[in-house]
Amino acid sequence: MATRPVISFARYTTPKKGSVVLLAAEKGALGAVASGYDSGDTFKRLFSIADFSGKAGSSVDALTPHGSSIDRLVVIGIGKPAALKEYDWLKLGGIIGAQFRKPTEAAIVLDLPEVTIGGAEAASIAAGILLRAYAFDKYKTRKDDADGKGTKEKTAADAKPSKFTIQCADPAAAKKAFASLEGVADGVMLARDLVNEPANKLGPVEFAAVAKELEKLGVKVEVLTEKEMTKLGMGALLGVAQGSPRGARLVIMQWNGGKAKDKPVAFIGKGVTFDTGGNSMKPASGMEEMKGDMGGAAAVTGLMHALAARKAKANVVGVIGLVENAVDGNAQRPGDIVTSMSGQTIEVLNTDAEGRLVLADALWYVNQRFEPKFMINLATLTGAIMVALGQNHAGLFSNNDELAGRLTEAGQVTQEKLWRMPMGPDYDKLIDSKNADMKNIGGRYGGSITAAQFLQRFVKETPWAHLDIAGTAMGSPSNEISQTWASGFGVRLLDRLVRDHYEG
Numbered sequence: 001m002a003t004r005p006v007i008s009f010a011r012y013t014t015p016k017k018g019s020v021v022l023l024a025a026e027k028g029a030l031g032a033v034a035s036g037y038d039s040g041d042t043f044k045r046l047f048s049i050a051d052f053s054g055k056a057g058s059s060v061d062a063l064t065p066h067g068s069s070i071d072r073l074v075v076i077g078i079g080k081p082a083a084l085k086e087y088d089w090l091k092l093g094g095i096i097g098a099q100f101r102k103p104t105e106a107a108i109v110l111d112l113p114e115v116t117i118g119g120a121e122a123a124s125i126a127a128g129i130l131l132r133a134y135a136f137d138k139y140k141t142r143k144d145d146a147d148g149k150g151t152k153e154k155t156a157a158d159a160k161p162s163k164f165t166i167q168c169a170d171p172a173a174a175k176k177a178f179a180s181l182e183g184v185a186d187g188v189m190l191a192r193d194l195v196n197e198p199a200n201k202l203g204p205v206e207f208a209a210v211a212k213e214l215e216k217l218g219v220k221v222e223v224l225t226e227k228e229m230t231k232l233g234m235g236a237l238l239g240v241a242q243g244s245p246r247g248a249r250l251v252i253m254q255w256n257g258g259k260a261k262d263k264p265v266a267f268i269g270k271g272v273t274f275d276t277g278g279n280s281m282k283p284a285s286g287m288e289e290m291k292g293d294m295g296g297a298a299a300v301t302g303l304m305h306a307l308a309a310r311k312a313k314a315n316v317v318g319v320i321g322l323v324e325n326a327v328d329g330n331a332q333r334p335g336d337i338v339t340s341m342s343g344q345t346i347e348v349l350n351t352d353a354e355g356r357l358v359l360a361d362a363l364w365y366v367n368q369r370f371e372p373k374f375m376i377n378l379a380t381l382t383g384a385i386m387v388a389l390g391q392n393h394a395g396l397f398s399n400n401d402e403l404a405g406r407l408t409e410a411g412q413v414t415q416e417k418l419w420r421m422p423m424g425p426d427y428d429k430l431i432d433s434k435n436a437d438m439k440n441i442g443g444r445y446g447g448s449i450t451a452a453q454f455l456q457r458f459v460k461e462t463p464w465a466h467l468d469i470a471g472t473a474m475g476s477p478s479n480e481i482s483q484t485w486a487s488g489f490g491v492r493l494l495d496r497l498v499r500d501h502y503e504g
Contacts, residue, residue: 093128119173183309243331
């Protein structure tokens with residue numbers, strides 16, 4: 001993996017070497033500390049030549065004077081300081097991190113006119129730097145040249161970490177805030193790692209082993225095998241797995257940070273570690289991306305890491321159903337009828353509509369065993385949601401307005417955005433079957449909605465939400481804090497939901 005930056009916090013002081021990053025408000029306005037780096041009218045001339053006005057996201061690079069101990073000076077525009085929201089500070093960290101492609105030492109001076117940047121904002125900048133630095137390169141033995149025209153052998157110097165010292169008014173407060181945000185960033189990067197891993201390296205057994213490592217943080221982890229799931233009657237989940245020699249696993253993760261008497265909140269993730277489509281096989285073009293069809297399980301695992309790392313004061317259950325949907329003589333056939341753990345029967349008309357089968361048994365299991373306050377499942381479930389919403393919003397389906405509202409609000413704060421989609425009896429009847437209690441597809445139209453209607457049949461009256469993250473978990477547009485194929489979508493969103501509403 002890319003070398004992790006080292007981040008520290010300190011009071012304002014002039015560094016003796018390395019680079020310096022300053023912030024400028026609109027019209028190029030600098031704070032008192034930042035202005036101290038100016039000699040004469042250097043900045044004024046520089047801003048004029050570069051047509052730099054302090055617009056949010058803009059930057060200008062200054063060559064330091066001869067004899068200066070500083071190698072490089074960068075000024076980043078932030079626009080109107082009063083208009084910056086929580087996510088803007090995280091994004092600013094990503095913008096700053098993007099200025100340094102090689103290992104470096106840099107002082108980031110958080111100083112603006114008439115504004116005091118607090119510890120929370122400084123910590124968000126630090127987290128943004130971490131997320132921007134992430135790259136999935138563990139299998140590369142060579143790296144691109146600086147000019148991008150060739151490759152060269154990796155050396156020890158390539159593993160040297162960048163060191164960022166964030167100078168601010170209250171470094172102690174920043175350090176304390178970052179201790180929490182760093183755990184969340186690590187959860188995001190864990191989710192990214194899982195989604196980026198190739199399927200030959202990460203199957204159900206290997207994924208379960210990664211989740212098991214969360215015990216080091218105090219998470220209680222159980223792993224159920226096919227034998228145990230057979231006893232529980234999980235015919236829907238096991239039917240998907242029967243074509244693969246790699247087996248299936250159900251992983252139950254529990255973080256008990258709240259009061260003993262409090263019911264937990266529950267998160268459930270679809271974990272299809274590779275999806276060929278089964279006998280209803282997908283086209284070859286783009287099938288390699290189906291290594292990411294476990295983005296929901298990755299998000300739940302990353303979330304459990306985040307909550308445990310920051311010692312969340314909540315009782316949380318995370319359950320992931322792990323299978324590989326393969327083609328084999330024993331693979332499930334279109335027209336097969338399976339019996340779910342709930343006792344409801346399902347006619348499998350399309351073996352590529354497999355994620356909902358995995359989730360059906362996982363949802364029922366969680367509801368029966370834990371009786372949670374709510375259940376939220378995440379899944380890269382349908383291409384239809386991408387047709388409807390593109391890749392900037394995940395689809396939100398819910399039977400509970402309060403839960404849906406809280407999720408939407410958390411999405412706005414974190415900019416992991418959700419859009420609520422409709423549900424109702426007219427859609428539900430589309431999955432009725434003549435041969436079983438239901439069928440696993442509802443026809444050509446409203447594919448993401450009929451998939452949600454299918455899942456709703458396994459949640460009873462428990463408040464529930466389904467997040468279809470097919471367009472946002474993998475291959476989503478790059479942004480200031482994510483430059484990799486896997487985004488880690490859902491970790492920050494759900495951590496925020498728990499933080500704002502469900503911690504004691």
